[in-house]
Structures are given as structure tokens and as C-alpha cells.
Amino acid sequence: MLANKCIVVGVSGGIAAYKAAEVVSRLVKLGAEVHVIMTESAQKFIAPLTFQTLSRQRVVTCMWDEPKEWEVQHVALADKADAFLIAPATANIIGKIANGIADDMLSTTVMATSAPVIMAPAMNVHMYANPVVQDNIGKLARLGVHFVEPGVGLLACGYSGKGRLAEVEEIINKVVAVVNSCQDLAGKKVLVTAGPTREVIDPVRFISNRSTGKMGYAIARAARERGAEVVLVSGPTNLDAPAGVQVIQVGAALEMYQQVQEHYPDAHVVIKSAAVADYRPKEVSDRKVKKKEGDLTIELERNPDILLELGQNKGDKILVGFAAETNDLVAYARDKITRKNLDFIVANDVTQPGAGFGADTNIVKLLFPGGQIEELPQLTKDQVANVILDKVVGLINKV
Ligand code: CTP
Numbered sequence: 001m002l003a004n005k006c007i008v009v010g011v012s013g014g015i016a017a018y019k020a021a022e023v024v025s026r027l028v029k030l031g032a033e034v035h036v037i038m039t040e041s042a043q044k045f046i047a048p049l050t051f052q053t054l055s056r057q058r059v060v061t062c063m064w065d066e067p068k069e070w071e072v073q074h075v076a077l078a079d080k081a082d083a084f085l086i087a088p089a090t091a092n093i094i095g096k097i098a099n100g101i102a103d104d105m106l107s108t109t110v111m112a113t114s115a116p117v118i119m120a121p122a123m124n125v126h127m128y129a130n131p132v133v134q135d136n137i138g139k140l141a142r143l144g145v146h147f148v149e150p151g152v153g154l155l156a157c158g159y160s161g162k163g164r165l166a167e168v169e170e171i172i173n174k175v176v177a178v179v180n181s182c183q184d185l186a187g188k189k190v191l192v193t194a195g196p197t198r199e200v201i202d203p204v205r206f207i208s209n210r211s212t213g214k215m216g217y218a219i220a221r222a223a224r225e226r227g228a229e230v231v232l233v234s235g236p237t238n239l240d241a242p243a244g245v246q247v248i249q250v251g252a253a254l255e256m257y258q259q260v261q262e263h264y265p266d267a268h269v270v271i272k273s274a275a276v277a278d279y280r281p282k283e284v285s286d287r288k289v290k291k292k293e294g295d296l297t298i299e300l301e302r303n304p305d306i307l308l309e310l311g312q313n314k315g316d317k318i319l320v321g322f323a324a325e326t327n328d329l330v331a332y333a334r335d336k337i338t339r340k341n342l343d344f345i346v347a348n349d350v351t352q353p354g355a356g357f358g359a360d361t362n363i364v365k366l367l368f369p370g371g372q373i374e375e376l377p378q379l380t381k382d383q384v385a386n387v388i389l390d391k392v393v394g395l396i397n398k399v
Contacts, residue, residue, distance in 0.1 A: 001176050003031035008081040008113075010106040011051070013041025015156040016088035016122040016165035021046065023087050024054045026172050035060070035077055037106045039093065063105045078112035083179045086110070087148075088122035088165050091133045097145075098136035116178050120148040120171050125161030141243040146225070148174045149240065177225060184393045186227030191267040192220045193260060193274035193306075195235030197253040201298060202285040210357040211275035213237035215322075215381050219271050220245045222385040226393075231267070233259045235274055253277050253303040260306050264313075269392055271320040272307045273346075279303060311341030318395050320388065323347040324357075333367045343395055344368045346388060354378045366391065 007027050011020045020036075027034045036051040037060040048059040060077070078084075086093060086106070093106065102108040110117060119140070127133055128150060141147060148166040155163050165171075194216020198206040213234060220232040221242035230245045233256055241247040248263075250256045253276045264270065279300035289296075307321050321342045323333040326349065333347035348364045350356045355363040355378070362384045366374040376387060 001030045002027060002179060005032045005082040005179050006035070006080045007032045007175060007179070008035045008037065008077050008084045008109065008115075009051075009055075010037050010039075010084065010086040010089075010093070010110065011042040011046070012039045012086060012088060012090045012093040012106065013043075013045060014088045014090045014122050014165075015045060017042045017045040019165050019168060020087050021050050021054060022168045023085070023171055024051055026168060027175065028055060030172070030176070033057070035080075037061075037077070037109055039104055039106050041090075060105050060109075063108065075112050078109050078115070081113050081115040083175055084110060084113050084115050084117045085120070085171070085175055086117070087120035087171055089119040090121075091123050091127045091130070091136075094119065094121060094133065094136050094140065098139050116144070116146060118146040118148065118171075118174055118178055120166050120174075121150050121163075122165035123150075123163050124157045125155060125159045125163045128161075128163040137243075144244065146174060146178055147243040149243075181225055183227030185223055185269075185389065188228045188268040188396070189263075189266055190220075190223040190228040190230050190269045190271065190392075191233070191260065191263050192216050192223065192230060192271045193233045193235075193256060193276075194220070195237040196275050197235045197256055197277045197303075198251045199277045199280040199303075200252065200284050201281050202287065202289045204288050207277060207279075207281070208236075209275045209277065211235070211324075212358045213239050213274075214358065214360065215362060215384065216271075216273035217242055218381040218385040219273060219388060220247075222382065222389055223269075223271075226389060228269075231263045233263070233274070252280060253306070254280070257304050257306050260310070264310060264317075267317060268396070269318045269320070270310060271388065271392075272310075273322045275324065276306060277303055278305075305340075307340045307342075311339075314341050318343050318392055320392065321345045324350045326351050330365070330367065330373065333365070334371075337367060337369055342369070344391060346384075 034055040051059045096107045102111045151164040152162045153164045154160050195213030196209045196211040198208045200206045217239045220230050224230045224244045232247045248259050282299040282301045319342045329349050333345050337345050345367050346364050348355045354361045363378045
């Protein structure tokens with residue numbers, strides 16, 4: 001998967017530095033030429049010899065070594081890299097790179113590279129939560145740095161929480177995805193909606209649905225990785241914002257409607273994976289509704305159909321809808337393509353195991369206006385996201 005690719009791995013000084021040995025070993029096994037640059041503090045945790053043996057390359061440990069060849073080393077590696085991975089990335093190296101400080105071989109080489117940069121942060125839970133660190137991560141993400149988020153668990157410092165280096169598997173997957181991803185959505189603005197909406201009854205109650213937002217977040221993340229500018233209008237979910245994506249949190253369908261309308265004019269692509277409530281309570285009580293004798297009736301009124309309205313003003317935009325059904329999947333999905341004027345629709349039967357709300361996988365059919373149907377096998381939501389985006393790119397290129 002990484003044959004003929006050069007990956008430069010920066011190892012900075014945290015206890016997770018030992019896990020970078022496994023990362024380097026896996027990258028080499030995937031066929032990559034791997035060059036390791038270690039910071040001075042990384043060398044306190046693990047010996048350069050470990051990386052030298054695993055990568056079968058000389059490890060760069062200092063800016064001031066006698067050059068072995070006549071080339072400026074930090075520029076040579078910066079130019080050679082197909083991707084630059086920093087794992088673990090400490091708060092210090094993140095802060096330096098975010099603020100343009102180049103005072104050692106690692107920070108200098110990163111600054112000189114035009115290859116995609118991937119960082120896998122690892123640090124104490126409070127350091128990771130520190131607003132300064134979060135600001136630096138946000139700044140780098142906006143500049144296009146890819147992040148592999150730390151995991152949650154028991155940390156070496158004794159605390160429990162978010163800060164543990166992501167699993168090696170996850171880091172490798174990210175490197176492979178970044179190296180092999182084409183920036184085929186560069187220059188395009190993609191508007192994605194995700195999650196459920198919440199229709200308020202009173203200050204303590206609402207009507208909602210089982211959507212978790214996983215599919216929409218996967219689409220937003222994949223579109224960003226493929227170079228798009230992404231705005232994600234999200235109903236309430238428990239998911240972390242994908243790096244580099246502008247996330248707008250909303251509650252009710254009417255708020256989603258407003259935000260989508262605002263970002264629609266300059267969007268090239270709209271993917272509406274949100275499960276929007278079709279109705280809202282006609283009256284919202286500003287006090288908690290108290291129980292009384294007998295039954296309670298809540299009168300509902302219609303919400304706007306956001307996608308239907310977008311379809312009426314489609315222009316040359318690409319519109320993708322979703323249809324989550326429990327029966328008559330194809331018939332309902334076909335009707336939605338026509339009624340909402342869509343380029344295609346992603347349909348899934350939510351009663352099927354491996355396809356429903358909250359699952360990490362999905363089993364979908366793609367239906368097109370001409371009547372064609374493409375049935376996909378059970379895939380991860382990340383894979384489904386990329387298939388959807390492949391179709392979108394195909395349509396963009398056809399225009
Ligand atoms: N949708 C929307 N606004 C709504 C309802 C749905 O934008 N008020 C969008 C969804 O985001 C999805 C598509 O329309 O992309 C289909 O949603 P779905 O709820 O399956 O369809 P409805 O048109 O609401 O039809 P029904 O509830 O009768 O199945």
C-alpha cells in the first residue's frame with residue numbers, strides 16, 4: 001500500500017515514543033521508505049538505534065551533525081517526503097509548528113515540507129484540554145494538517161482521559177489514506193448535514209430520532225481529506241468535530257433550515273444525511289408541562305422540507321439525499337429523487353443488521369434519476385462516505 005512512497009516520521013519526546021517503533025515497523029512492512037527524525041527529548045525515551053534498525057536508515061537526531069552527503073539535510077528530507085507523520089506529537093512540537101518556530105531538525109524539516117503532514121498527539125489529559133493546545137491544533141487543522149485524535153484511557157501520568165496516542169492501526173490507516181488520497185475535491189465547498197434534530201416541547205422535553213450522525217460526520221471528514229472546504233451543519237450528537245471542518249451545531253429543524261440556507265449559495269455540493277424531523281410541536285411551552293388526568297395530545301405542525309427547497313433552486317449544484325426506510329426502500333427512495341430534484345440518493349433499510357442507526361457500518365443502495373441502482377456490500381461508514389464522494393466527483397467532472 002505504500003510501495004515507492006517516502007514517509008518521514010518525526011518522533012517527539014513523550015512516553016508514547018516507544019509506540020512509534022511499531023508505527024515505523026508497520027510502515028516499512030507496507031513498502032514505504034521510512035526516515036526517522038527524533039527530537040532531543042525523544043532520545044531520552046527510546047534509542048535512535050531502535051528506529052535505525054527498523055527503518056534500515058540512518059536516524060536524524062541533530063541539526064549539527066557532519067553531513068554524510070552534500071545536500072542540505074532538512075531540505076532533502078522535506079522534499080523527499082510523500083507524507084510527514086509526527087507520532088507522538090507533544091504539546092511542545094504542536095505549539096512550535098503552529099507558531100512558526102523552527103529550532104531543531106524536526107520543526108525545521110516540517111516547516112520546509114510541502115508534503116501532507118499528519119500529527120498523532122499524545123500528552124497528559126489536562127495538557128490536551130488546555131485551550132492553548134486546542135487553539136494550536138485548530139490552527140494547524142485549518143491549515144490542512146491531518147490529526148489522528150488521541151484515545152481515551154489510563155495515561156502514563158496516572159490520569160485517565162483523552163491523551164493516549166491513537167492505536168497504531170488508526171495511525172497507519174490515516175497515513176495510507178492521506179498518501180493515496182487524491183485532492184479531487186480541492187476548490188469545492190461541500191455542505192453536509194448530520195444527526196437528528198430536536199423539536200422542543202417544553203424546557204425539559206423534545207421529540208427526536210435515533211440518528212447518531214456517524215454517517216454525516218464520516219462524509220464531512222472524507223470530503224475534507226479530499227481537499228474540500230467543508231461546512232457541517234449538525235444536530236445534537238456525541239461525536240467530535242472532524243479536523244479542519246467548520247461545524248455548526250443546531251437543535252431544531254428550523255435552525256438547520258436557516259443554517260443550510262445561509263451556506264447554500266456558495267456550496268458546490270450538498271449532502272443531506274441528517275434525519276430531519278418532519279413535524280414540530282405547534283406550541284412550545286416555556287414552562288414544564290405538568291401531568292393532568294386523562295390523555296395528553298400534542299399538536300404537531302410541518303417543518304419545512306429543507307432538501308425539497310434546495311432542489312427547487314438547484315442551479316448547477318450537486319444534491320445528494322438520504323433515505324432511511326423500514327419498508328419499500330427502493331420505491332420511496334425513487335420518489336424522493338424526483339420530488340427533491342436530486343443527483344442521487346443513498347438509501348438504506350434501517351432494520352437490516354449492520355445498516356442501522358449508531359452502527360459503524362452501513363449497507364446502502366445508490367439510486368440515480370435514470371433508474372440505475374448500485375447496491376453496495378456492508379462497508380464501514382468511512383468507506384461508504386468515500387464511495388458517495390467518488391460519485392460526486394464523477395458528476396463534477398461530467399459537468
Ligand atoms: N429532509 C430534509 N428536510 C426535511 C425532511 C427530510 O431536508 N424536513 C431530507 C433528509 O435530510 C434526507 C431526505 O430529505 O436527505 C429524505 O429524508 P426522509 O426523512 O427519508 O424523507 P421525507 O421526505 O421526510 O419523507 P418521509 O418522512 O415521508 O419518508
